Amino acid sequence: MRIDPDPPARSTYRHGDLRRALLAAGIELARNGGPDAVVLREATRQAGVVPNAAYRHFAGRADLLKAVRDTALSQVAGAMEAELARVKPSRSAAVFARASLRAIGVGYLKFALAEPGLFRTAFTVTEDSELPLGSGRGVGTGKNPFQLLGGALDLMVSAGLLPHQRRDGAEFLAWSAVHGLAMLTIEGPMRAMPRAMIDRLGDRVIDMVEKGL
């Protein structure tokens, strides 16, 4: 006697909150398995609904993935905010600026290592959707990752640690260094590197950015 693997689990014809349920399922799928793992039919299955029901709330798989990616990006921003909130105020503007920049980098890396699936999903291509640098606002400050990083860099300029001639576009330099380390460690040839070594490299990368910017 086979047990029906898909009990109705729901008596009402209407689901009630299907969009949110599909998005939640999609996020969970992305969490383990990354972007390729967010498969529309599985999301509907978890929501206890027939595959095509998804099309009432998303234009298609790509659209669902985009929604997942946006929340993943917000979580990246959130991780950066959280780390930023931990830097204690200092009398020295220089100390504060450096700590802030470091917090940005550490928050980014921590999230990448803690949630590699979501991190990869956050920075995934989706042919059309342009991801215009202003995506993924954090719940705390309401700023996106680019703005958070920019704020820290402004502090570096104010503190005299970064010549203002080099301020323009500095976001991309700092971002590249930290992003590269994240990618190489979670999906690149440095996977399986012991965590302690990765953390050490993270510190050194941030040192390099501070010094080389």
Added chain:
Amino acid sequence: MRIDPDPPARSTYRHGDLRRALLAAGIELARNGGPDAVVLREATRQAGVVPNAAYRHFAGRADLLKAVRDTALSQVAGAMEAELARVKPSRSAAVFARASLRAIGVGYLKFALAEPGLFRTAFTVTEDSELPLGSGRGVGTGKNPFQLLGGALDLMVSAGLLPHQRRDGAEFLAWSAVHGLAMLTIEGPMRAMPRAMIDRLGDRVIDMVEKGL
């Protein structure tokens, strides 16, 4: 009247060089479309062969993708070698070392921008296959990207531009910075940035590495 879209195109029962043909098709698929675009059935179609024939030469799609990835990695190494070959010898060890390190970075970035699909494929996860840092030897020197970068860093130490205390693991720092820029520009939020600006950022990232290492 429909034309058969799949003419036999081959009279012999045996293909003769199917493995190479499948690999070539896979590379072409990866070139436009990245790792997800290398689909086994399409490769067999281009080789003029039935889908299952592929299983005589590859364990499955994952195995084919791995082969494509390995050649993509070799091409990365080749691009670095090519750029390295262009630095002209100098009486000053410092000048030569800096030029070499820059060539490594420029070669890497050039390839990423010229062949984004292959570049993404080169650094793609494949659950098991560990990609042990020693993959992808270039045809010229026979060295892999990691060794090429290491060589340039050794020159930096010899020239007195990099304290030997900081030599250990320096590959990962330099690599992270350049890799991050490549990723952000080809599949990240900096796509659609004008090429001139990207090139400028490439120079600045390499400056940052030189100075901050």
Added chain:
DNA sequence: AGGCATTTGTGTACAGTGTACACATTCTCT
């Protein structure tokens, strides 16, 4: 040369995916 094992390509089949289209049910608004 003849016979036979091995290699390589074919045919058929199945489960899983995204999604188009018609239909059914429920909600909402007048």
Added chain:
DNA sequence: AGAGAATGTGTACACTGTACACAAATGCCT
């Protein structure tokens, strides 16, 4: 109460990877 919109269902199709049995060519051993 009834019309129209919103939402979920059923059926269907093309596509994917891949398992299994079969067929044809190759090569090797006597």
